[in-house]
Amino acid sequence: MVEIKKKEGESPTSHLHRFLKKVRQSGVLKEARKRKFKIRNINKRQRRLSALNREEKKKEFQRNKKLGIF
DSSP states (O other), X not given: OOOOOOOTTOOHHHHHHHHHHHHHHHTHHHHHHHTSXXXXXXXXXXXXXXXXXXXXXXXHHHHHHHHTOO
């Protein structure tokens, strides 16, 4: 948690600027954006099957491209 106390005679804009600078330096936003989308763990079998499916689709696409369908 970033906390900034207002200095005496400081304008609201400069106070906001100092706060935003501290937030950027602390890396809070970067961490929050990183955690926005959770990456799920995939087991070996599912990874292998998805790789095989990708290869199959690539081959099918190449075949169709040769035939002039795509």
